[in-house]
Amino acid sequence: MKAALRTYHARMQRVLDHIDRHLDGDLDLETLSRVAAFSKFHFHRQFAATFGLSVHRYVQLARMRRASRQLAWNDAESVTDIAMDAGYDAPDAFARAFRQRFGQSPSSFRKSPDWAPWFAAFGPLDNARNNLMQINFTPDDVTIRDVPPTPVAIMEHRGDRATLGATIERFKAWCKAASLSPETGRSSFMVFRSERCPANPADYSMDLCVGTDQPIEVNDEGMKAGVIPGGRCAVLRYPGNTNNLEPAALYLYRDWLPDSGEEARDFPIYCQRRLSPIAEMPAHEVVVELFLPLK
Incomplete structure (x- = not known):
């Protein structure tokens, strides 16, 4: 039973690794269920049961974390380009979502990041990976x-x-x-x-x-x-x-x-x-x- 559980979680780990590699790509349920070799009709519930958040929420947080790091550590990339990379159609929508999550505008975060809300915002993302670590x-x-x-x-x-x-x-x-x-x-x-x-x-x-x-x-x-x-x-x-x-x-x-x-x-x-x-x-x-x- 333990070996079967490790295999199950290895398949879920493949999904997380695929998301990390393809944040700019199509990360819909059908694509990710194929990566895990699970039925697309059940995969969203399996993912949420394993990680404690939905596929959509996980992808959204992963893209936002990458965007916040780009703001803090890559002065060469514009806020507009970072917003597009994060999946937003317009910088204004990205700015609203960013401020709601971190309490700062993207430009303010770039100049002087407030890291306490940053750590708090990505707690669910870290917890998702830790759910795999705890038993593997x-x-x-x-x-x-x-x-x-x-x-x-x-x-x-x-x-x-x-x-x-x-x-x-x-x-x-x-x-x-x-x-x-x-x-x-x-x-x-x-x-x-x-x-x-x-x-x-x-x-x-x-x-x-x-x-x-x-x-x-x-x-x-x-x-x-x-x-x-x-x-x-x-x-x-x-x-x-x-x-x-x-x-x-x-x-x-x-x-x-x-x-x-x-x-x-x-x-x-x-x-x-x-x-x-x-x-x-x-x-x-x-x-x-x-x-x-x-x-």
Whole structure:
């Protein structure tokens, strides 16, 4: 039964990957049901039951998330072109929908993004992917690896996760100015020093890191030099982007670690993203590895 469930969810994963690759294309029910190899008469109900939102709503949110990222990080593209890419016939309609969702006009968001409403707006999109993550892990997905120590530049985020987006934006700007953006082939890391949702939101804590051995000068952004320690780690590889690795971490701590006979080392769990710590790329182009340091 478990194997059948994994196969079912693998078919649904194909649908999400297809949507990521074809946001500019025709993503109607008939097309997506063919991708999943499900009956078109039942697919919309199967999708909603699996992900908690309709196909139309998922596609709409995915296109709007791409549009908001283009606004924040691509000054060369006009608001009109971004609106058209998001499936809107006119910039005015896009602006109304954008303001309703984020509380800012597209031009205002481009100048000074308010990330708290952004995170809240895309919660359903992240939850949809997390619904697959929560049941798809098995011991075969975890490998034990000896990793070398990695010198990094660190930007700390301390405080409510609702403000994390602003920290990420500063981190991205610093990396670009220091020629350490993903295009240079640098590794990027997130070190999770607290729960995703601590009882007191002010206790949320994580580090944004980029691999570099160059000297880090004192600056207004609060960057500092550090090291991701080497040693044995349990590594859970997750192909596809997610803004919530909590289900993967929960699997490692709750299921894999007790059965493995291993003991965790005194360093927080962390992830490495192949392309970017900010998830600018489509989900199918991102590979995330979650590292649990072991003794």
